[in-house]
Amino acid sequence: MNYFFSEHEQMVKDSFSDYVNKRIIPLRKQLDENDEFPAEIFREMAQNDFFRVLVPEEFGGISDSQMLASIGIEELSRGDGGIGVTYAVNAIATKGILLYGSEEQKKKYLPAVADGRILTAFALTEPGAGSDSGAIKTRAVKKGNTFILDGVKQFITSGEIADIIMVIAVTEPGQGHRGHTAFIVEKGFPGFSVGKKEDKMGLRSSVTNQLIFEECEVPESNILGELNRGFYEALGVLDRSRIGIGAQAVGIAQGALEEAIQYADTREQFGHPIGKFQAIRHILADMATQVEAARLMVYQAARMSDAGEKELTKMSAMCKLFATDTAMRVSTDAVQIFGGYGYMKEYPVEKMMRDAKVTQIYEGTNQIQRNTIAARLLKSK
Ligand SMILES: Cc1cc2nc3c(=O)[nH]c(=O)nc-3n(C[C@H](O)[C@H](O)[C@H](O)COP(=O)(O)OP(=O)(O)OC[C@H]3O[C@@H](n4cnc5c(N)ncnc54)[C@H](O)[C@@H]3O)c2cc1C
Numbered sequence: 001m002n003y004f005f006s007e008h009e010q011m012v013k014d015s016f017s018d019y020v021n022k023r024i025i026p027l028r029k030q031l032d033e034n035d036e037f038p039a040e041i042f043r044e045m046a047q048n049d050f051f052r053v054l055v056p057e058e059f060g061g062i063s064d065s066q067m068l069a070s071i072g073i074e075e076l077s078r079g080d081g082g083i084g085v086t087y088a089v090n091a092i093a094t095k096g097i098l099l100y101g102s103e104e105q106k107k108k109y110l111p112a113v114a115d116g117r118i119l120t121a122f123a124l125t126e127p128g129a130g131s132d133s134g135a136i137k138t139r140a141v142k143k144g145n146t147f148i149l150d151g152v153k154q155f156i157t158s159g160e161i162a163d164i165i166m167v168i169a170v171t172e173p174g175q176g177h178r179g180h181t182a183f184i185v186e187k188g189f190p191g192f193s194v195g196k197k198e199d200k201m202g203l204r205s206s207v208t209n210q211l212i213f214e215e216c217e218v219p220e221s222n223i224l225g226e227l228n229r230g231f232y233e234a235l236g237v238l239d240r241s242r243i244g245i246g247a248q249a250v251g252i253a254q255g256a257l258e259e260a261i262q263y264a265d266t267r268e269q270f271g272h273p274i275g276k277f278q279a280i281r282h283i284l285a286d287m288a289t290q291v292e293a294a295r296l297m298v299y300q301a302a303r304m305s306d307a308g309e310k311e312l313t314k315m316s317a318m319c320k321l322f323a324t325d326t327a328m329r330v331s332t333d334a335v336q337i338f339g340g341y342g343y344m345k346e347y348p349v350e351k352m353m354r355d356a357k358v359t360q361i362y363e364g365t366n367q368i369q370r371n372t373i374a375a376r377l378l379k380s381k
Contacts, residue, residue, distance in 0.1 A: 012071050015048065020078060024041065024079030028205075029345075029348065031204070034204075037160075045087075052114045053069055054094045055098075056098070059114060070299065073248050077247070081248065085245075086161075086205075088248050091241065093164065094110070095240050095241065096122070096182065099233070099237065105222075120165065121157060121166070123159070126152060131368050133231075137170065138152070138153065139170050141171075142220070145219060146217045148191075155208055164184055168180055168231070171228055175228065178228055180229075186222075191213060191216030193212045193214070195211060202354030202357060203354075203358060238364065239305075240312070246301065246324070247298050249294065249324040250295045252327045252352055253287075253290070256287075256331040256356075257330060264284060286333075290329065314373055321373070324360045325366060328357060331355075331356040334353070
């Protein structure tokens with residue numbers, strides 16, 4: 001399929017794709033079993049300049065185009081959803097700094113992201129505040145030139161490996177959405193620690209942690225953006241990062257489709273490859289059609305973001321919703337095409353199904369995406 005990529009986009013696609021085929025696909029079963037962050041792979045990705053795709057030239061990268069990031073995330077996720085999400089989440093706090101950071105913050109952090117010397121995380125969710133992210137309780141109180149943070153963040157991707165974290169905390173209690181502020185927290189700040197590591201169903205090559213802030217001292221200069229604008233800044237970042245999760249879902253679905261096609265061509269029953277049976281052919285045709293539709297929505301949302309489109313919320317919610325539901329459907333269909341073998345860990349499709357599930361949950365569940373889309377369709381909010 002010709003997606004009419006620019007020369008630059010095609011180059012990024014080819015270089016990520018080659019790496020995924022050579023290094024990630026052969027390792028993915030082991031990565032899933034190991035249930036730990038594959039530091040060596042991320043070192044190699046840095047050597048291949050993969051993180052420069054997230055940062056503009058003036059800070060040592062090659063571009064901060066949403067389209068290039070989406071292409072990279074999709075390819076990595078085709079190989080392994082866990083590596084895909086770690087890369088996608090690295091793009092979130094990076095985007096936060098790009099959109100809202102001061103010149104000093106950009107100069108301090110972005111070259112290190114581009115070189116792959118540091119990884120970043122994004123911490124909004126709390127034990128009692130998931131979909132209702134306005135209900136966060138982590139408190140930030142000003143004391144001289146610092147803010148003192150107290151609270152717990154839940155389910156934070158890359159929590160234990162991130163060098164810097166974009167953290168949203170309450171600075172004006174009682175002011176609701178107008179009382180939250182974003183901070184850049186460095187892992188060495190006093191009072192910051194990493195809590196338990198979650199034991200997840202899928203994405204097992206990514207790490208997910210609780211983060212604990214106990215009188216954590218954050219310099220005032222590490223406010224990201226404006227005081228009391230953190231909720232809105234988080235929404236601005238999520239409008240972009242949901243496109244990344246859409247790309248992750250497309251990658252997982254593409255991986256499952258490729259496995260299913262290969263299996264249907266080779267597995268024989270009743271004296272024929274199962275791909276000869278119309279029932280299987282139609283499942284494959286539907287899978288391929290859904291993957292293409294999801295991909296085109298992701299690319300359209302990415303192009304809208306790169307063109308500076310103001311109203312991105314509805315399209316990014318739509319592409320996240322459709323692509324992640326597609327990943328779940330397509331990976332489940334892939335297991336069906338593999339029959340009993342699909343249910344076994346020996347083959348990659350059961351892992352893809354486990355990896356796909358969470359894409360319908362994080363970055364706003366798909367119920368919340370539907371609420372968001374409907375709110376933009378109807379006058380009655
Ligand atoms: C593996 C993993 C990685 C994650 N990484 C991060 C991260 O890096 N940073 C971060 O900040 N968070 C992260 N999260 C958190 C994630 O974004 C939340 O889990 C998600 O937003 C849902 O919140 P919750 O789990 O509290 O579910 P709840 O909000 O408690 O929802 C429970 C159910 O109720 C439904 N529901 C809730 N409210 C409504 C409503 N108004 N209308 C309809 N249905 C509703 C939901 O759709 C869901 O089905 C991660 C989660 C996971 C599982």
